[in-house]
Amino acid sequence: MLGGFATSALAQAQPAPTPAQPVAQVTPPPGVPQRTIRTITVTGNQRLEPDTVLSYTALRPGEPYDQERLDGALRDLYATELFADVQIAGADTGDLVIQVRENPVINRIVLEGNRRLKDDKIQPEIRLAPRQIFTRSRVRADVARIIELYRRQGRYAARVEPQIVQLDQNRVDVVFEINEGPRSRVRQINIIGNEQFGDGRLIGEMATREANWNPLRGNTTYDPDRLAFDQQKLRQFYLTQGYADFRVVSAVAELTPDRRDFIITYVIEEGQRYRFGNVGVESDIRDFSADALRARLPMRTGDWYNARQVEDTVTSLNELAGLFGYAFSDVRPQFTRNREQLTMDVQFRVAETPRVYVERIDIQGNTNTHDEVIRREFRLAEGDAFNNIRVRRSRDRIQSLGFFQDNLEIRQEQGSAPDRVVLGVDVQERATGELQLSAGFSSIERFLLSLSIRQRNFRGRGQELRAGVNWSTYSRSAELGFTEPYLFDRNIAVGFDLFRRDYNSFNFIGDQRTTTYEQVSTGGQIRMGVPLTENISLALRYGLNYDEIGLNEALYFSDPDGTGPLPPACDPLIAGRYLCDSLGNRLTSSIGYSILYSTLNNSIRPTRGMRVLLSQDFAGLGGDVRYLRTRLSAARYWTIFNNFIFSISAEGGYIHSFEDGTPTIDPVRLTDRFFLGSPQIRGFDIRGVGPRVQRVPYVVERDTNGVPTSFTLSTDRQDITDDSVGGRAYYLARAELEIPLGAAVRDLGLRPSIFVDVGAVFGVRTPSLLDIDPNNVLAQNQCTAADNTVTLRFSDCLAGETLTRGAITPFRELFLGDTPSPRLSVGVGVNWNSPFGPFRIDIARALLSEPGDDTKLFTFNVGTAF
Numbered sequence: 001m002l003g004g005f006a007t008s009a010l011a012q013a014q015p016a017p018t019p020a021q022p023v024a025q026v027t028p029p030p031g032v033p034q035r036t037i038r039t040i041t042v043t044g045n046q047r048l049e050p051d052t053v054l055s056y057t058a059l060r061p062g063e064p065y066d067q068e069r070l071d072g073a074l075r076d077l078y079a080t081e082l083f084a085d086v087q088i089a090g091a092d093t094g095d096l097v098i099q100v101r102e103n104p105v106i107n108r109i110v111l112e113g114n115r116r117l118k119d120d121k122i123q124p125e126i127r128l129a130p131r132q133i134f135t136r137s138r139v140r141a142d143v144a145r146i147i148e149l150y151r152r153q154g155r156y157a158a159r160v161e162p163q164i165v166q167l168d169q170n171r172v173d174v175v176f177e178i179n180e181g182p183r184s185r186v187r188q189i190n191i192i193g194n195e196q197f198g199d200g201r202l203i204g205e206m207a208t209r210e211a212n213w214n215p216l217r218g219n220t221t222y223d224p225d226r227l228a229f230d231q232q233k234l235r236q237f238y239l240t241q242g243y244a245d246f247r248v249v250s251a252v253a254e255l256t257p258d259r260r261d262f263i264i265t266y267v268i269e270e271g272q273r274y275r276f277g278n279v280g281v282e283s284d285i286r287d288f289s290a291d292a293l294r295a296r297l298p299m300r301t302g303d304w305y306n307a308r309q310v311e312d313t314v315t316s317l318n319e320l321a322g323l324f325g326y327a328f329s330d331v332r333p334q335f336t337r338n339r340e341q342l343t344m345d346v347q348f349r350v351a352e353t354p355r356v357y358v359e360r361i362d363i364q365g366n367t368n369t370h371d372e373v374i375r376r377e378f379r380l381a382e383g384d385a386f387n388n389i390r391v392r393r394s395r396d397r398i399q400s401l402g403f404f405q406d407n408l409e410i411r412q413e414q415g416s417a418p419d420r421v422v423l424g425v426d427v428q429e430r431a432t433g434e435l436q437l438s439a440g441f442s443s444i445e446r447f448l449l450s451l452s453i454r455q456r457n458f459r460g461r462g463q464e465l466r467a468g469v470n471w472s473t474y475s476r477s478a479e480l481g482f483t484e485p486y487l488f489d490r491n492i493a494v495g496f497d498l499f500r501r502d503y504n505s506f507n508f509i510g511d512q513r514t515t516t517y518e519q520v521s522t523g524g525q526i527r528m529g530v531p532l533t534e535n536i537s538l539a540l541r542y543g544l545n546y547d548e549i550g551l552n553e554a555l556y557f558s559d560p561d562g563t564g565p566l567p568p569a570c571d572p573l574i575a576g577r578y579l580c581d582s583l584g585n586r587l588t589s590s591i592g593y594s595i596l597y598s599t600l601n602n603s604i605r606p607t608r609g610m611r612v613l614l615s616q617d618f619a620g621l622g623g624d625v626r627y628l629r630t631r632l633s634a635a636r637y638w639t640i641f642n643n644f645i646f647s648i649s650a651e652g653g654y655i656h657s658f659e660d661g662t663p664t665i666d667p668v669r670l671t672d673r674f675f676l677g678s679p680q681i682r683g684f685d686i687r688g689v690g691p692r693v694q695r696v697p698y699v700v701e702r703d704t705n706g707v708p709t710s711f712t713l714s715t716d717r718q719d720i721t722d723d724s725v726g727g728r729a730y731y732l733a734r735a736e737l738e739i740p741l742g743a744a745v746r747d748l749g750l751r752p753s754i755f756v757d758v759g760a761v762f763g764v765r766t767p768s769l770l771d772i773d774p775n776n777v778l779a780q781n782q783c784t785a786a787d788n789t790v791t792l793r794f795s796d797c798l799a800g801e802t803l804t805r806g807a808i809t810p811f812r813e814l815f816l817g818d819t820p821s822p823r824l825s826v827g828v829g830v831n832w833n834s835p836f837g838p839f840r841i842d843i844a845r846a847l848l849s850e851p852g853d854d855t856k857l858f859t860f861n862v863g864t865a866f
Contacts, residue, residue, distance in 0.1 A: 035064065035066070035094050036062065036063070036064050036065070036094055037059060037060065037061050037063055037064070037065050038061065038093070038094040038095050039061060039095045040054060040059060040096045041095070041096070041097045041098070042097075042098045043097060043098070043099050043100070044099050044100045044101055044102070045100055045102060046102055046170060047102060047105075048082065048100075053100060054098075056076050056080050056082075057073040057076050057077060057098075058072065058073060058076070059073050059096065065094075065096075070088050073098075074088060077098075077100070081103065081133070081137060081138075082102060082103055082133060083101060083102055083103060084102065084104075085100070085101040086098070086099070102170065103133050103134050103135060104133075104166075104167075104170045104171055105131060105132070105133060105170065105171050106128060106131065106132050106133075106134050106171075106174055107130060107171040107172060107173050108130050109123070109128055109129065109173075109176070110173060110174070110175040110176070111123075111176050111178065112176065113177055113178040113179060113180065114178045114180065115180060116153065116155070116180050117150065117153065117180075121149070122146060125142075125145045125146065126145065126146070127141060127145075128174060134164075139162045139174065142162075142176070143160045143162060146158075146160045146176060146178065147159075147160055150180060150181075153183070154183045154185075154221030154222060154223065155180055155182070155183055155184060156181075156184035156222065156259060157182060157184060157258070157259040157260050158179065158181045159179040159181065161176075161179075162176055162177075163175040163176075163177055181259075181260070182260055183221050184222050184255070184259070184260060184261060185220045185221055185222070185261050185262070186209070186210055186211055186220055186262050187210070187211060187256065187262065188264070189203050189208065189210055189263075189264045189265075189266075190264070190265040190266070191266045192266065192267045192268070193249070193267055193268040193269055193270065194268060194270065195270060196241075196270055196273075197241075202234060202237070205236075205237045206233050206234070207226050207229055207230055207233065208220075208223070208226050208230050222253060222264075224253070227251060227253055228251075230251075231251055231266075234246075234248060234266070235247070235248065236307070236308065238270065239305075239306075239307035239308070240307060240309075241273070241306075242304040242305040242306065243270050243272070243273055243274075244271070244272075244274045244305055244337065245269070245270075245271030245272060246268065246269065247268070247269050247271070248266060248268050249267040249268060249269055250265075250266070251264070251267075252264070252265050272339075272342055273305075273342065274304075274337070274342050274343060274344045275301075275303060275304055275342065275343050275344070276299050276303045276304075276305055276343070276344060276346065277301060277336070277338060277341075277343035277344055277345040278346075278347075279294075279297055279299055279301060279345070279346050280294060280347050280348070281293040281294045281347070281348045281349075282347060282350065283349075284350060284351050284352035285321070285352055285353070293320075293348075293350070296316075297313060298312070298313060299313070305344045310333050310346060313333075314331050314333060317331045317348065317350060318388075319389070321350070321353075321388075322386060322387060322388025322389070326356060326386070330350070330353055331350050331351075332348070332349050332351070333346050334346070334347045334348075334349060354419040355385065355419060356386040356419050356420065357383060357386060357419060357420060358380050358381070358383060358384050358385075358421060358422075358423060359382065359416060359421060360382050360422055360423075361378060361380075361382060361422075361425075362422060362425070363424075363425055364425070364426050364427070365426050365427040365428055365429065366427050366429060367429060368429055368457065369403055369404075369427075369460045370460050370462075372489075373457075373460070373461060374425070374427065376491075377394060377398045378394045378423075379391075379393045379394045379397070379534070380394060380423065391423065394410060395408060395409065395410050395425075396600075396601045398427075399601070399602050400601075400604060401462065402432070402456060403427075403430065403456070403462075404427040404428060404429055404430060405429075405430060408425065408427065409425075410425045411424045411425070411426075432456040432457035433454070433456075449470070449471045450468065450469070450471075451468065451469045451470075452468030452469070452470075453466070453467050453468070454467075454468075462486070463483065463485065464482065464495075465481075465482050466479070466480070466482075467479065467480045467481075475501070475503045476501070477499065477502065477503075478499065479497065479498070479499045480497070480498045481496065481497040481498070482495055482496055492529070492530050493527075493530075493539075494526075494528050494529075495528075496524060496525065496526045497524055497525045498523075498524040499521070499522070499524065499545075500520075500521070501519075501520070501521045501522075502518075502520050503518075503519045503520075519548070519549050519671055520548040521547050521548075522546050523544050524543070524544060524545070525541055525544075526541065527539060527540065527541040527542075528540050528541075535598060535599055536595065536597050537595075537596050538593065538594070538595055539593065539594040539595075539596070540593050541592050541593070541594075542591050543588070543589075543590050543591075543592070544588070544589050545587075545588050546585070546586075546587050546588075547586050547587075547671060548585045549582055549583055549584060549585070549586075549671065551570060551579065551583060557570055570583055572768075572770065579670075579723070582670040586623070586624040586625055586669070587622070587623040587624050588623050588624070588625050589619065589623035590617050590618060590619040590623075591617070591618055592615060592616055592618065592629075593616060594613060594614065594615035595615075596611070596613050597611070597613075598612075599611075606647075607637055607645050608637050608638060609636075609637055610634070610635065611633075611634065611636075612632075612633070612634045613631075613632070613633045614630075614631070614632050615630075615631050615632075616628065616629065617629045625659075625672070626659060627655055627656060627658060627659075627668060627672060628655070628656045629653065629656075629672075630653060630654050631651065631652070631653040632651065632652055632653070633649070633650070633651035633652075634649065634650055635647060635648070635649035635650075636648055636649075643740040644738065644739060644740060646735075646737050646738075647734075647735070647736050647737075648733070648734070649733065650732070650734075651733075652729070652730060652732070653729065654729045654763075655668055655673065655674070655728050656728075657728075661765070663765070664765065664766065664767055664768040665768075666728070666764050666765040668764075670726065673725070673727055673728060674727055674728070674730040675687045675690065675724060675726045675761065676689040676690050676759055676760070676761040677689050677690075677724075677854070678856060678859050679842075679859070680732055681732060681757045682755065682825055682827055682829065682842045683757065683825025683826070683842075683846040683855060683857070684823065684825065684846060684855055684856060685854040685855065685859075687724035687726075687854075688724075689759065689760065689817070689823050689853055690726065690727050690730075690760065690761035690762060690818070691724070691725050691726065691727050691762065691764045691815070691816070691817050691818040692722060692815075692852050693722075693723045693725055693769070693813055693814070693816075694720050694721065694722050694723075694814045694816060694852060695720065695723075695812075695813050696713045696714055696719075696720050696811060696812050696813075697714050697720075697810065697811045698711040698712065698713060698810040698811065699712050699713070699719075711810065713812060722852075722854065725767065726764065727761040727762045727818065728762075728763040729762055729763040729820075730760065730761035730762070731760060731820075732757070732758070732759035733758050734755060734757050734758075735756045736753050736754070736756075737755070738751055738752070738753045739753060739754070750830060750831070750832050751831040751832075752828065752829070752830045752831075753828070753830075754826075754827070754828050755826070755828075755829060755844075756824070756825070756826050757825045757826075757827075758822045758823065758824045758825075759822070759823060760820050760821060760822055760823055762817075762818050762819055762820045763818070763820075766815050769812075769814070769815060770812075770813045771811075771813065772810045772811050772812070814852075816850070816851050816852030817850050817851070817852040817853060819850055822848055823846065823848055823849055824846070824848035825847060826847060827843050827844025827845060828842075828843055828844075829841060829842040829843070829844075839860070840860065841858075841859075841860045842858070842859050844857065844859075
């Protein structure tokens, strides 16, 4: 049979029963009948021995009894929770028979209906277990525990109904039927007593948000801890506005009748608004001049009182003391409130403390990373005078390694003496090895396959080892690299890279991507970096690579005289003169340097600080090419408006060739020039910005007899061949605002942003352009006429004759886009740290463009992150 019983979700677990103890005999009052127990028999027991059952009672043969003692025995037996039913017969004869029905044994525990919380989350909280005695009180306690688990998830409408399935041999299955219900959201927030600020302003200061139509809005579920936090947020807000007497009278969260949502009501008293009265500083430390410190105070008499400003002043004074070696400086603000004049006098007292020195540095939690990897990032050594700025810098450098969890802090603890401090850091290591096999699709590269292995903390020594193979429809590459950040325990980084890249350039005929030249690069680089100061570092490098650039001979080569097999000659009429001039094999030997200035708090994902990089590469130490390439970039980050991250960046570059070239051939090779487009400047296609050559065909208009009458340049984008030729100079700037999301969405690795991009690439010599006019005379054998005429025009061929191999459709080449005029785009994008690598989606609109630029509204890329 399948039976069940309901239980209250608010039921409390009863205390565990204890065996009954013998009670002292009490002489009954006169007139109360009392008999003597002759025998005691136990019946109905299956697992328990009769003596065990008797041990839970105070009844013994030969002892007197009355109804009160029998009732007590019943209570004692029920208290053991071993029996479902107990009766005592034979009370009138003295031959007592204790009839029991034992509670069943639990066969198994079954959970049904739980989707949000899996079994492995609920089972550890359940006290019932197989082969234990079933009791109703324990079931009620487990129901309460399960409901509490769901309340922690914000599901206050959850219901749990225990069902009992009777089995043979007095066994049962306990089934918890769970109705999880929806998350209990905050339907409404009411504030009573606010006269100076509206509800919207105050709710905006809270962490809790009212639920609305936006599914991505965070913190809409009810959380008692967040309710207490919001009370503190309200108090902090009012204290920053001068309301020193503000208090929260009450904060009540009421569950709606349907138990789905909460309505939160705050009752507050704003009080009077205060201004700063007399503000001063008293210092007992000789290095601190009270007059000099008073001049540094941000508040002035007559300003509205601001408690946060007072806290920030205490922090800044402590940090200033830390610069002089006072780790445990005692800065206390003393307040004097004048309720009549509504002023608040503040006196900052800096108590005398001894200078402090670092006694030792404790590191815990690093199971894989060697201690020396962390210690070498500390800007303080054991025995040094304490310096708060260096402590913060040490924290930022350790965080920038990327080996440990975010928000790492270095704690300061009292040492063995008043002038000693112990610096401790508890790290939680994160995975630094990456083994990736991925496939994807990109609007730029089409199908992608990637196999890579990377270890950023190789052998726990901070070394980086990487190898990878990438394949797409238009490119293939293989790379191997290694970096040792501290050579021979010195702050000198060395490394090398080896690579082979097979890259196919392309153009667009309309929307169709067509491969133009093929470039195969094989080479390597060795590099070394040393710090010059705390924020400035120098990197040196030498690179050697061999480039092979070619064209598809079947498509772009021709036999100009028609006398024999196809010679290896690039035909400018087919490929374009600028491509033919780029063919050949070249060896590049270059040496370069980079100077980096960085104050970023985190080099991986910065939220504040700046970064400036200057790099130059000189090619000409042997090899076939000679140039000087210069690049300069800068970026600045701020955290604003409660965790919004705003950044601006700018970069530019110029390449100068030491070769002369010709008036129509730029001395800088096509493959060495700068190119600009997606993903650098969003809203444009890849290489969609800058100098380009367009080959525009002529359109033939015919009369009713099919005879050509006129020729005009086509305006159909589908007919135009577009080749980007790059430039010798470029600039690019970007402003971006990263928008914080709720915790649930942030855990998915989503980071949306809005941005503005501006840039241009320019400065290349105008190439030799072709204009094949339809009325120009054709070369011999380019058109076969019935009379074998050798002097023909394109118009003659188009009149009905057949164009043979080597004949060219009439076209005109146009050179466009070689201008420093800015291209501007605005848009929104989302970064996603997906399982198959960084994923970027952008929707951007080009507001400023030049003729010839290729714009694109929507792009997505795998493996590109900004």
